[in-house]
Amino acid sequence: MALTIGIIGLPQSGKTTLFNALTKAGAPVSGYATSTVQANLAVVQVPDARIPPLAEIFKPRKTTYATVEFVDVAGMGQSAQSSQEKKEGLSAEFLGHIRNADALAIVLRTFANENVPHIYDSIDPMRDLESLNAELALTDLSTVERRIERTKKAAKSGDKKYQQELELLKRLQEALNELKLARQLEFSQQDLAILGELFLLTMKPRMYVLNVSEDVLGAANELLDKINAGENVSADTLQGELKGLAQVALHARTEGSEFVAVSARLEAELVELPEDDAREYLEALGLPRLGADRVIQVGYRLLNLITFLTAGEDEVRAWTVTKGAKAPEAAGKIHSDIERGFIRAEVTRFEDFIACGSFQEATKRGLQRLEGKDYVVQDGDIAHFRFNVGK
The missing domain is CATH 3.10.20.30 (Beta-grasp domain)
Structure with a gap:
């Protein structure tokens, strides 16, 4: 089972920088908004500390880690100034790149940098999330409305299953029209079978990757640990980056999503260093591992995945299955x-x-x-x- 995570976000949120940190792919990074929807794709090994000691014991001919594929797609938020394009949601080309992803990593920027202008001219990760959710909802609405037209024709046969499908589709249409996420609704097993054919973006499991400045990375991870542990944290008592970060994390808890803080720029720089130097720098920041590794770990938890192993002289290998x-x-x-x-x-x-x-x-x-x-x-x-x- 190869896990596929789609990386999405507004321009200048640090999506492609994060992609490069995750994959070492060296994809070009732009300092301004572009209109391209070309995808960057890369498959990387899932870090697993159990593989090396097994390989040391068995001396296998082959060592194989589990893998995860990352898909980084530009283009979201490009229609912010165009009401007509905004109404239509995302392009078919964008949808083709991202619709088969198992989960979405939504990159939200909390850092300020005058050399990297924000598309909305200010830093507000919750506002950015609402903008992204609206675009995803409108894209799904277009998918649902096309399916409604097809199902209406089939329903003329009198088959009750098409009538039931229409009821579901109209419920989805109403919610998406109000810019609600499809995953916020309740569904029967029969509904889920139909939904599986639609590949709705607002149904996908999601994690929020909060792209913070290096200066607050340590404090950001401490804060997220507290929120993850269920401690009483109020965003109103915080300032600057930490306030926006807490707002997103607390929102994520209400919807059952995962969250992680990274400094994408720092991550991209660290992957260029020798491993020992990178580890030493991380330890100085009080961080146990690269944010890239933590994103993969969160992805596994999000999708309820575990790893089992096979070991012998031929091969030591990690395999991914659902918990x-x-x-x-x-x-x-x-x-x-x-x-x-x-x-x-x-x-x-x-x-x-x-x-x-x-x-x-x-x-x-x-x-x-x-x-x-x-x-x-x-x-x-x-x-x-x-x-x-x-x-």
């Missing part, structure tokens, strides 16, 4: 035949394996388990699947 997946489903990530012919899984926790140093010792200590079809795979499991595919 709650059972052993046969996890086996199917490796190959469909393994899922179809699943017999059992030999499972060892990563920590137990490292403590033992080998599967033989783990078995001797009773730390390797045999699990059947109902076993729910856990993050950090090292699994070996037994299977038999008949003729």
